[in-house]
Amino acid sequence: MNPLASLKHLADAGLREALYERIVTPELEELFARMPKPVGSFGYDAWGYNENSAKLAMGVIKWLYEHYFRVVAHGLEHVPPNGRLLVIPNHSGQLPMDGVLIGYALATNPHGPRAARAMIERFFPTVPWLGNWLNSVGAVIGDPLNCTKMLEQDEVIIVFPEGIRGSGKLYRQRYQLQRFGNGFMHLALQHKAPIVPVGVVGCEETMPSLANIAPLAKLLGIPYVPVAPPLPLPARVYLNFGEPMMFDGNAESEDEVTAKVEQVKEKIRELIDRGLKERTQIY
Known part of the structure; x- marks a missing residue:
């Protein structure tokens, strides 16, 4: 490496370090230290999760959570501080801001921070x-094998059943x-994992879509191309976490599984209604 390239490399490294120190506050460092999230000696786990990357992301999301979307979260005391867990919310907003905000709420939960894993679509x-x-x-990626291995390691997983x-x-x-x-x-059912339902209100208004340009979406190989604002609008977001739901035993048929799913869906509907009654203005 020539001297000029070496100087540039050192300057870039110094800039990254300064940026890290500015964004990752001592409070965030303390939260991550409390999270039950084992990683290897290089700071990664088997799925590519990296603590430093997660801390930087959390530092940026903090501003969005507190000042842009002004999130109000209720019911975080219902989230177990350890052990396997499925967090099941409603899904909306074109971009996965709901998953980002729920993940931040779980990571900063005063009753016990959790490093949540979000299941994402295969096109990402x-x-x-x-x-x-x-x-x-x-x-x-939202694959059953990934979920199984994570639940066996007592992870908390955010799953959007509506996709x-x-x-x-x-x-x-x-x-x-x-x-x-x-x-x-x-x-x-297979892993005896409790389910915490979540009602999300506000993300519907972050990127309201009037239409979907299906031919363009097909051409690009993506699920949809919405006619919507190019960036998320600053809608107020309300997160209502419900009490854990346990479903014991094995279902004899898929109809029985569907009936249990409907129980969770109905609870989420109740939590959405609670959030809609709670908010006094959209923006």
């Missing part, structure tokens, strides 16, 4: 660099729950 890793970055901050049916719905469908997949309930 196809975007250059995005997949690796999402892995580094805790996101993982893109929820995130990509139009504004006229706001707060109308879409069909839930049954996969999370199979995991809960």
Whole structure:
């Protein structure tokens, strides 16, 4: 490496270190120290999660959470401070801001911080660099095998059973729950994992979509191309965490699994209604 390149490398390293120290506060360092999240000697786990990347992301999200979306979270005392757990929210807003905000709420929970893993759609890793970055901050492709291994390690996992049916719905469908997949309930039954339902209010208004340009989405190989604001709007977000739900035993049929899923869906609907009654203004 020539001298000029060496100086540039040192300058870049110094800039990164200064940025890290500015964004990652002592309070965040203390939270991460309390999280039950074992990583290897290099700071990574088997799925690519990296503590330093997660701390930087949390430092940035802190401003969005507290000042841009002005999130109000209720019921965090219902989240167990350790042990396997499935967090099941409604999904909306075109971009996965709901998962980001729920993850921050769990990580800063005064009753016990948790480093949550969010299940993401398979198209995200196809975007250059995005997949690796999402892995580094805790996101993982929503595959049953990934979920199984994480639950066996007593992780907390955020799963959106509506999938893109929820995130990509139009504004006229706001707060109308879409069909839930049954996969999370199979995991809960197989691994005796409690479920904490979450009602999210506000993300519907962050990127209200008037239409979906389906032909363009198909051409680009992505789930949808919404006619929506180019950036999220500063809607006030309310997160209501419900009491843990336990489902014992094995379901004899898929109809029985679906019936259990409907119980969770109904609880989420109640939590959404609570948030809608709570908010006094959208923005």
